[in-house]
Amino acid sequence: MADNSGSATGLLAVIGGGVIGLTCALAAADAGWRVRVFDAGAEHRAAWVAAGMLGSLGEGHPGEDELLALSTESVRRWPQLLSRLGGHSVLAAADSLFVAASSADAEHLDTLADFVWARRPRAQDDLRRVGPTEIRRLESAVSSRLHSGYLAIGEGAVDNRRLLAALREALLAAGGEVIERRISDLAELADADDILVAAGLGTSALVPEVSLHAAKGEILRLRRTTWSVPPPTHVVRARMHGRAVYLVPRQDGVVVGATQYEPFDETAFAPDVGGVTDLLSDAVDLMPGLRTYELAEAGAGMRPCSVDGLPIIRRIDERVLVATGHGRNGILLAPYTAHVVLDVLRGAAGRRTVGATNASDAINQGVSR
Template sequence: MSGTVAVIGGGVIGLSVAWRAAQAGWTATVYDPHVGSGASWVAGGMLAPLSEGWPGEDAVLDVGAASLDRWPEFGAELERLTGEALFTSQSSMTVALDAADAADLRTVAEWLDGRGYRLDLLTRAQIRAAEPGLAPTIRLGLSAEAEFAVDNRALVRALRAAGEAAGVRFVAEAVTDPDELAADRVVIAAGTASARLWPGLPVRPVKGEVLRLRHRPGVAPAPSRTIRASVHGRPVYLVPRGDGLVVGATQHESGEDTAVTVAGVRDLILDAQSLMPSLGEYELHEATAGLRPMSPDNLPILGRVSEKVVVAAGQGRNGILLTPLSADAVVAELAGSPLAEVAACRPDRFGVTLPEVGTTVPDTRVRMG
């Protein structure tokens, strides 16, 4: 492949697209005034498509699992090229605090087993043996050895460094109209801003507050794996980092609001302490909020919306997980050979009629609704 491609958006999706496109022979430019400063910088870094699955969400599971399969090679290549250490845990455990949540874990385990994914149910004693710092009141656990986590901020740094080494150019400017860019192809990978760049694109912001805690001397160490649960109907996760934990995340349909609220911090701390009582002795180092770019069906939007423009948006709360698959899908689309693995993610599932390759499109603003 050869030609020029402009990537609008410098989060992990845009950075990975530009890097992979440059490797494939494209002359790539990333447009973003603040590279890596949005949801990519706030994220927890979980890669958990299996334990987050639910019966009936087969397409979401398939897409997430396809990206998880790419992560070991994708991450290892980035680590080799940049020297960044990306991986922070090698498995995950979802735990239940009451009988209803335990029943849900059994339902998920049975569904996944039927889909070819074997996850282990853990008793109270097995949980305590594996993670002695967790609360003794936890009833049941679901262990996913294939799931792990990455340091999202190290990922941002690595993708930028790898892109620069591959020849990607960075322009610290905001783009308001993709049609004004002179590149042969344009990729919209601007998170929640993607809907403004392509009117009608069904991407909405969902706010998520996240805490970063630092370990203090004499306090119980963080779990060795990612811990997930639902507490009073609220999802909570603990993701290990070298110096402590990431705790997340709230979910609020609050437009463009990124303020961290007292209630949000309170709920996260109380819910996290119900999983790990010693967490209250950690240092509260940082509280941030980001905007997840959600789609109506929780699948990303990956594909061409005009002859010139390709969209890579709507990754929602799984932006880090879906990074390698999104990049591969866009590069395949640029080459005119869409990936079969992302057939369920095509933009035309929202009623868009796409032009054939080589046709003239008088009005490139295809409306989605």
């Protein structure tokens, strides 16, 4: 990510030490800015609970053409970010396996694949249909009763918590600062030349013209025991009788996710029993050996969603810019976002990525991440 082509222009204050704030901060530090990150703490950070999937092919939901294009662009930028974080084993899986439990589930996957193939001519090479035998060859511990699926090559995942630690470490090594402090008013940052507000859902409180809403998601962390089958080596994204569930490998187990719905209360961070029950039931149907794993953590997070489902990356005034609204894709879109933020900081026209899709539509389609 190191990039010295732009002229450094003083002190950049970044509000938010989630995946977006830290990735942008690191890119700016590499490009010569003095960077100071202010963060209110990890307690309700979406990036802390997330699964860490880097999906573009699997994120190809009909109607979300622009999101597919941005995701593809960001996936292209991920190897550079990983190599910038060198030495940190943040990669959790290299490829994804999409599987369907029934013929109706398979039809749903076919629709997604047709959409991606129509928009990405070369996607035929990266996304190919697989039958039950090949599914079991790729992942021997998944259910023997699966109907069919797709293998998405190069659609991997990172360990989100290791990623956050690696970003922070790289930023500090590059001369940046991270200060644990909630910012209540931008006026508190009078000494900053530029201010990037990347505070996830907290952005609207600081920049009221940015409109966001939450999409809540339950997510589980299961730990392997001595008696357990090993975790999968792919991200396994399943459609189980109309419901989506995924398994993302970790060194010590698997992340099972995730529900997605509009919460009555955006401050209710406790996981709902219904969401946890559905995830557990679908996960053990998908991979029966998970019964011997320990339920290490049941959590929930609020995805920061924009009105049209696309990230908001733009200048607000001469000193302030925002990067937020990444919804279900903030980890995936982090390198792309950092690239656009640098452009905006360097004086390229303030821009907002726009699109046709409404975030609520995505939620109502049952898109799960």
